[in-house]
Amino acid sequence: MDCNFRIGNGFDVHRLVEGRELWLCGIRIDHSLGLLGHSDADVAIHALCDALLGALALGDIGKLFPDSDSRFKGIDSKILLRHVALEIKSRGWKIGNCDITVMAEQPKLRPHIDRMRDTLAEVMEIPPDRVSVKATTTERLGFTGRMEGIAAQASALLFR
Numbered sequence: 001m002d003c004n005f006r007i008g009n010g011f012d013v014h015r016l017v018e019g020r021e022l023w024l025c026g027i028r029i030d031h032s033l034g035l036l037g038h039s040d041a042d043v044a045i046h047a048l049c050d051a052l053l054g055a056l057a058l059g060d061i062g063k064l065f066p067d068s069d070s071r072f073k074g075i076d077s078k079i080l081l082r083h084v085a086l087e088i089k090s091r092g093w094k095i096g097n098c099d100i101t102v103m104a105e106q107p108k109l110r111p112h113i114d115r116m117r118d119t120l121a122e123v124m125e126i127p128p129d130r131v132s133v134k135a136t137t138t139e140r141l142g143f144t145g146r147m148e149g150i151a152a153q154a155s156a157l158l159f160r
């Protein structure tokens with residue numbers, strides 16, 4: 001029997017450094033530190049892409065967009081997400097919903113959540129009520145708590 005639902009999860013971490021812009025869930029956030037990476041280092045979009053790809057066992061964004069490829073240097077991660085969403089669509093699948101948790105001690109993300117959801121929804125061409133973005137601290141514990149980096153995890157459900 002065919003399975004008409006697929007679930008995927010993704011996880012990513014990037015280091016926080018000085019002299020970089022902070023991009024999370026497709027929007028730029030004013031902060032003294034930014035995430036280091038080959039692309040814009042949007043850790044939340046990377047986790048989301050991996051959840052979407054994982055649902056169809058298509059590998060991960062490192063496989064699709066290798067950081068050895070100069071075409072992806074400094075790239076807006078929304079472009080990667082768009083590509084992943086189109087890949088899913090082309091295979092006859094639709095995005096049911098997705099749920100992202102960002103782990104960061106600072107900055108406070110609550111004021112940005114709605115714009116993050118709207119931005120991701122627009123890129124994936126789905127209604128914002130199917131996109132959840134949550135933020136948590138890790139109670140000052142670990143590398144996120146010490147503000148050495150930001151982590152994100154995501155789940156996604158696909159259907160056809």
Ligand code: MG
Pocket residue numbers: 012013014037041042043046
């Ligand atoms: Mg990444």
